[in-house]
Amino acid sequence: MSKKLNICEIFGPTIQGEGAMMGRPTLFVRTGGCDYRCSWCDTMYAVDPKHSDQWQRMTTEEVMAEIERLSDQTPMHVTLSGGNPAMQPLEDLIDLGHSKGYQFALETQGSLARDWFKKLDQLTLSPKGPSAGVKTDWDVLDACVDLVEPYKQASMKVVIFDDADYAFAQKVQNRYPQLPLYLQAGNHMVDSNAPADIPGVLDRLRWLAEKVASDRWQSACVLPQLHVLAWGNMRGA
Ligand SMILES: C[S@@+](CC[C@H](N)C(=O)[O-])C[C@H]1O[C@@H](n2cnc3c(N)ncnc32)[C@H](O)[C@@H]1O
Ligand SMILES: Nc1nc2[nH]cc(C(=O)O)c2c(=O)[nH]1
Ligand code: SF4
Ligand SMILES: [Mg+2]
Secondary structure, three states, X not given: OOOEEEEEEEEXXXXXXXXXXXXXXXXXXXXXXXXXXXXXXXXXXXXXXXXXXXOXXXXXXXXXXXXXXHOOOOOOEEEEEOOOHHHOOOHHHHHHHHHOOOEEEEEEOOOOOOHHHHHOOEEEEOOOOHHHOOOOOHHHHHHHHHHHXXXXXXXXXXXXXXXXXXXXXXXXXXXXXXXXXXXXXXXXXXXXXXXXXXXXXXXXXXXXXXXHXXXXXXXXXXXXXXXXXXXXXXXXX
């Protein structure tokens, strides 16, 4: 009997709305539980245990069956996110999915380094700047990078709300010059049930674009969350 996984939701196909794979069709497996509490987290329903009555304990085989159902049994790309998916034993799912032709990306903050990251097709590390109010353990983030960097498509994605986050992103770039860096305009969360403040997101995007241009920061890539522009804060998109 395989280990159980804490699953918040499985949805799609939709498009990857963030970072290096933006626009690419993918399914999402969102795990429940996180070791961080970012002040502006857009997915608190997958973080706060007070929502855990909506999460399910599922076996690897049950998760794979749902992936196959949603994809009409046709192999495609799957994004593992959360919460922090690194808290769940996902190695068997990656192996099983690969044996059936599926590909796997993972989104994590880089607070837990897992040997099975080596098996991923893509890894996005999203360390948090000062506005999130959490602390980055740089040694663990280094360990995550060391695990995947020689083998896989890996990238950094830093959410930016203000100048301090921007300075944090520059530190990330200097520490990991070998990895592509995406600067993601923050979506100011009042409440995840409230409509997204799209003019506010676009203002932040323009501010960020102008800053990168005036600093001649040539290697930065400035992006919004495409799914937020298309569907707002709607769950399952
Ligand atoms: C919800 S998190 C889940 C995966 C993992 N816990 C992490 O933070 O990387 C997925 C991505 O959404 C980003 N994110 C969360 N809240 C956001 C917000 N309000 N505005 C912009 N991006 C946000 C995170 O920084 C992360 O890159
Ligand atoms: N479309 C879409 N793209 C995403 N990229 C990262 C997401 C996440 O919550 O991890 C996400 C999400 O929730 N939806
Ligand atoms: S690490 Fe990710 S899921 Fe956890 S609180 Fe922060 S943004 Fe939310
Ligand atoms: Mg999201």
